[in-house]
Amino acid sequence: MKEKILQIFKDANGDFVSGESLSKALNCSRTAIWKHIEELREEGYTFEAVRRSGYRLISSPDIPSQVEVQTGLQAKELGREIHYFGAIDSTQHKAHELAKGGAPHGTVIIADQQAGGKGRMGRPWHSPAGTGIWMSILLRPELPLYRCPQLTLLAAVAVVQAIRETTGVRAEIKWPNDILVEQKKLCGILTELNAETDQINYLIIGIGMNVNTEDFPSELRDIATSLRIQVGTPVKRIPLIQRILENLEKLYKLYIEYGFSPIKSLWEAHANTIGKRVVLRQLHGSLEGLAIGINEEGTLLVRKDNGEIEKVYSADIENASSPST
Amino acid sequence: MKEKILQIFKDANGDFVSGESLSKALNCSRTAIWKHIEELREEGYTFEAVRRSGYRLISSPDIPSQVEVQTGLQAKELGREIHYFGAIDSTQHKAHELAKGGAPHGTVIIADQQAGGKGRMGRPWHSPAGTGIWMSILLRPELPLYRCPQLTLLAAVAVVQAIRETTGVRAEIKWPNDILVEQKKLCGILTELNAETDQINYLIIGIGMNVNTEDFPSELRDIATSLRIQVGTPVKRIPLIQRILENLEKLYKLYIEYGFSPIKSLWEAHANTIGKRVVLRQLHGSLEGLAIGINEEGTLLVRKDNGEIEKVYSADIENASSPST
Numbered sequence: 123m124k125e126k127i128l129q130i131f132k133d134a135n136g137d138f139v140s141g142e143s144l145s146k147a148l149n150c151s152r153t154a155i156w157k158h159i160e161e162l163r164e165e166g167y168t169f170e171a172v173r174r175s176g177y178r179l180i181s182s183p184d185i186p187s188q189v190e191v192q193t194g195l196q197a198k199e200l201g202r203e204i205h206y207f208g209a210i211d212s213t214q215h216k217a218h219e220l221a222k223g224g225a226p227h228g229t230v231i232i233a234d235q236q237a238g239g240k241g242r243m244g245r246p247w248h249s250p251a252g253t254g255i256w257m258s259i260l261l262r263p264e265l266p267l268y269r270c271p272q273l274t275l276l277a278a279v280a281v282v283q284a285i286r287e288t289t290g291v292r293a294e295i296k297w298p299n300d301i302l303v304e305q306k307k308l309c310g311i312l313t314e315l316n317a318e319t320d321q322i323n324y325l326i327i328g329i330g331m332n333v334n335t336e337d338f339p340s341e342l343r344d345i346a347t348s349l350r351i352q353v354g355t356p357v358k359r360i361p362l363i364q365r366i367l368e369n370l371e372k373l374y375k376l377y378i379e380y381g382f383s384p385i386k387s388l389w390e391a392h393a394n395t396i397g398k399r400v401v402l403r404q405l406h407g408s409l410e411g412l413a414i415g416i417n418e419e420g421t422l423l424v425r426k427d428n429g430e431i432e433k434v435y436s437a438d439i440e441n442a443s444s445p446s447t
Numbered sequence: 448m449k450e451k452i453l454q455i456f457k458d459a460n461g462d463f464v465s466g467e468s469l470s471k472a473l474n475c476s477r478t479a480i481w482k483h484i485e486e487l488r489e490e491g492y493t494f495e496a497v498r499r500s501g502y503r504l505i506s507s508p509d510i511p512s513q514v515e516v517q518t519g520l521q522a523k524e525l526g527r528e529i530h531y532f533g534a535i536d537s538t539q540h541k542a543h544e545l546a547k548g549g550a551p552h553g554t555v556i557i558a559d560q561q562a563g564g565k566g567r568m569g570r571p572w573h574s575p576a577g578t579g580i581w582m583s584i585l586l587r588p589e590l591p592l593y594r595c596p597q598l599t600l601l602a603a604v605a606v607v608q609a610i611r612e613t614t615g616v617r618a619e620i621k622w623p624n625d626i627l628v629e630q631k632k633l634c635g636i637l638t639e640l641n642a643e644t645d646q647i648n649y650l651i652i653g654i655g656m657n658v659n660t661e662d663f664p665s666e667l668r669d670i671a672t673s674l675r676i677q678v679g680t681p682v683k684r685i686p687l688i689q690r691i692l693e694n695l696e697k698l699y700k701l702y703i704e705y706g707f708s709p710i711k712s713l714w715e716a717h718a719n720t721i722g723k724r725v726v727l728r729q730l731h732g733s734l735e736g737l738a739i740g741i742n743e744e745g746t747l748l749v750r751k752d753n754g755e756i757e758k759v760y761s762a763d764i765e766n767a768s769s770p771s772t
Binding site for chain 2: 316321
C-alpha cells in the first residue's frame with residue numbers, strides 16, 4: 123500500500139495529489155492514506171500538504187526501494203522486478219531462493235543492510251545499514267558454462283563505468299572482479315550459478331559497494347575505501363544503482379550480439395592487473411609472474427619466469443611489489 | 448536400529464548371532480530385537496533361527512539400502528556416506544539439499560522409487576519402485592567451470608563399464624551422456640552444479656537406469672529398454688551400484704591425476720555418436736553434419752556440409768538416418 127501511494131506521487135512528478143483521489147485509487151479511507159503518508163515522512167520523505175489541493179512530494183530519502191530505483195530507470199529488462207529489503211541475511215541467498223521459484227531474467231534484489239553478506243569463496247562481507255549498495259541481479263543466459271567467467275568481467279566493467287559516470291571517481295578492476303581505488307577495495311562482485319553441464323539454469327551477480335561508509339572496522343581500514351571517502355561528500359545510492367543496471371543491460375546485449383571481444387577491450391581499459399608482476403595465491407600453493415592479458419575466454423594469462431604462459435582460472439592476486447589489497 | 452541389526456548380521460558373514468549378544472550390543476530387549484527381525488523378514492530378508500545359537504542371515508533382497516550397498520563396496524570415498532529412501536521426490540533434489548548442508552565429497556543418495564525423477568533440462572524421468580537405479584552422487588571437485596562437461600562424460604564411462612562387467616551387456620554412449628542398447632535408452636545421466644565463476648561449490652551426478660523394468664508406458668516403449676529386457680532374467684541392482692561407484696572413483700582419480708586424455712579415449716571407445724551423420728536440435732534451430740569427435744575440453748565437434756567445424760556444447764542428437772532415440 124505504502125509503495126502504491128509512493129508510486130502515485132512519483133507519477134505525479136511533483137504535482138499535488140488530492141486525498142480524495144488517493145483514497146479512490148487505493149480503495150481505502152482518507153485516514154488510512156494519512157497514516158501511510160506519516161510513515162513515509164518517518165522514512166525521510168517530505169510532503170507539502172495544502173488544504174483543497176492535497177499533498178505534494180517535495181523530496182525523497184536515498185533509500186533504494188523498488189519504487190525509487192524504478193522511477194526514471196532506463197533499463198528495460200534488468201530491474202523490471204525489484205525486491206527491496208530493509209534488512210536481510212544476504213541478497214545472494216534471497217536471489218537463489220527467488221531463482222528456484224522461477225523469478226525472471228533481470229530480477230534485482232536490494233537490501234539496505236545485510237546480516238550475513240557473502241564475498242567470494244564463502245568469505246563474509248561487511249554490509250552495514252544505509253551505507254552501501256548490497257544488490258544481487260538474476261540473469262538467465264543461454265550460454266555454455268565456460269562463458270560464465272566472461273559475465274563476471276562484464277559486470278565489473280558495468281560497475282566501473284557507473285562509478286565514473288555518477289561520481290567522476292576513476293576506479294580500477296583487479297582481476298577478476300574487485301574494484302579498487304588507490305589500491306583499496308571499493309566494491310566486490312560475486313557471481314554464482316546453478317547449471318546442468320550443458321545449460322545454465324541461472325546466474326546471480328552480487329555487487330557489494332561501499333558508498334557512504336565514513337569509517338571501517340580496524341581490520342578493514344587499510345584495505346577498504348568508500349565513495350564518500352574518495353569524493354569527500356555523501357553519494358546518492360539510487361542513481362548509482364540505476365546506472366549499474368542500465369550499463370549492465372547495455373553491455374549484456376552487446377555481449378550476446380557480438381561475443382566477448384568488445385567486453386574484453388573495455389575490461390582491459392579499466393584493469394590495473396595487466397602488465398604488472400603479480401603473485402597468485404591458489405588453493406595449492408602460489409605462483410609469480412607477469413600478467414600479460416586475458417584471453418578470449420576471459421582467463422588470465424601469466425608469463426612465468428621460465429617463459430611458460432600459465433592460464434589462471436582462480437586465484438587471489440597481489441602485485442608482486444606492493445602489499446595485499 | 449534395524450540398520451544396526453542388519454549391519455551386525457552382515458559383519459557376522461553368515462554365522463549365527465545370539466539374541467543375547469544383539470540385545471547387549473544395541474542395548475534393548477530381546478523382544479525388540481525379535482520385532483526388528485520380523486520387519487526385516489517382511490522386507491524380504493530370510494533368517495534361520497536355532498534355539499541356543501540365535502539367528503543367521505540366509506539371504507537378502509535386492510534393496511539398495513545403505514547397509515547393503517556398503518557391504519563389500521570397494522570404493523573408499525564414494526559411498527562412505529549413503530542416504531537411502533524407499534520413496535522420494537527426487538534424489539537430485541535431496542542431493543542439493545544435503546550439499547548445501549555441507550555433506551562431504553562422495554555422498555550418495557539412492558531411492559527405490561522417485562515421484563518426481565528429473566531428466567536433463569527439467570524433463571521428467573519415469574522412476575517406478577523396485578525396478579531401477581535412481582541415484583545421485585555428490586562430488587566436490589577443485590576444478591575450473593569449463594571442465595564440468597568432462598565429468599559428465601567420465602560418469603558415462605563408469606556406468607557403461609559397470610553394466611558390461613556385471614551383466615555382459617554392451618551398452619553405448621550417445622553424446623553427451625545417454626546410455627543406449629540397440630538405440631534404446633537404458634540410462635540417463637544428469638549432471639548439475641552449483642558454483643562461483645572461479646570455483647565449483649559442488650557437482651551432483653544423477654544416474655537413472657532401467658534395470659528390472661519388464662514393460663514401459665506406451666509413450667516410452669519404442670525408445671526405452673531395461674537390463675532385464677536385454678538379458679531376459681532379473682538383474683541385481685546392488686552389485687551394479689557398487690560397480691558404478693567403484694569405477695567412478697577409479698576414473699575420477701585417474702582424471703584428477705592425468706587430466707581428461709585417458710577419459711577421452713575411454714569415452715570414444717564406448718561412444719556411438721562419433722563418425723556418424725547427426726542432426727543436432729538446439730534451443731535456436733537445428734544443425735546437421737558429421738560428428739567427428741570430441742576435443743580436449745569434452746566438446747563435440749561436428750563438420751558441417753560447408754566444411755566448417757562447429758563446437759557443440761548443448762544439443763539433442765539424432766542419427767541423421769534413424770529415428771530419434
